[in-house]
Amino acid sequence: MENKLKEICINIIGHAKNIVVLTGAGISTESGIQDFRSRTGIYQMSPEYILSLEYFLKHPKEFYQFSLENLYHPDALPNIGHEILARWEKVGKVSHLITQNIDGLHQKAGSQNVIEFHGTMKTCSCINCRKIYSTEEMINRLNTMKEFYICSNCLTKNRTERFIKPDVVLFGGAGDWFTIEGFNTIIDQIHQADCVLVLGTSLKVTPFSTFPQYRRDDVPLIIINKGDTPYDNKKDTYVIKESIGEVLSLINASLEL
Structure with a gap:
């Protein structure tokens, strides 16, 4: 990660008090769980x-x-990325975590406010x-x-x-959050965020892929994902195509949390 981008992301997360995190399979691959779409x-x-x-x-x-x-994958264990997100929630930086993953690793790491959008x-x-x-x-x-x-x-x-x-949630089916109330809850959480952090998802599967667009104007979007996403060139968006665990560890160490 180049120094300027690193400094920007450290500054954003350092000042944030209401981060909403969106995660996909890319965060779980570092726990040995195979990615569907790679x-x-x-x-x-x-x-x-x-x-x-x-x-x-x-x-x-x-x-x-x-x-x-x-x-x-009942024997899979959370990795450093999961653990840092749980720590950030505990100190009041992360308010909500919305995941596509069905492995339960965020909860195993200690995250409390988790929406399992695709079930369990x-x-x-x-x-x-x-x-x-x-x-x-x-x-x-x-x-x-x-x-x-x-x-x-x-x-x-x-x-x-x-x-x-x-x-x-299976293809052709729907889950508990696939309701007007469920969508409104998620949209409201993102709209209140002062930073949206996307980890390990290509943001190409609807309706999950639509969520970042509901952030308020000028609210930064940080994407850590090895592949491209439709949001990479959007305003106030910072893209890092490196290991989630390594990048979060670097940011966390810089913040001394």
Whole structure:
């Protein structure tokens, strides 16, 4: 990171008291979790169709086999990037964190105000009765039951409605935050921010990609991502294409937080 850009970002974050952070897969790759959309990501091995609601309803067993192998990482640990964000929240710099990630690493690091915009792989729910199953319970069911994905609690006669789905947002589906109230909450958080910090996301997947545009005029946008984003050349935007952990560590050390 060039010295002038480094100094600008240190100054912005040093003075900020209401940072809203947007994170994507790039922050979790430094914890060993594979990135979906990089050239080496799992999308190169399997089409997005496998992670669609349509595919889940047609092939629930195959869906679970794929998602448990590629999306569920219970042993992954937060990296220095996650830990610094949690520290910044604790000292009052970061107010909210909105993530595309479903790995729960921000919470493991200690972040409290986290919106999991694309859901979580920690739990699964019956489509009809909403009974919640832990993912570990679903793994046990998969190993001991033929139709493990059929809810044991639900009484509806419609078989498909009794499917237990991981609590992640699938292509063709929607999540808990995909409501007018949910969007308004996020937009309001970003509009109140005095800095928006984007980490490890290409900002190309809607509607998540629209969020930075709701910051107020003259509010700085700092993007730390190895690839390009649609916002790279926008006004008051500072782009760093380096390791998230290394850059945040450098800034944090300079701030002596």
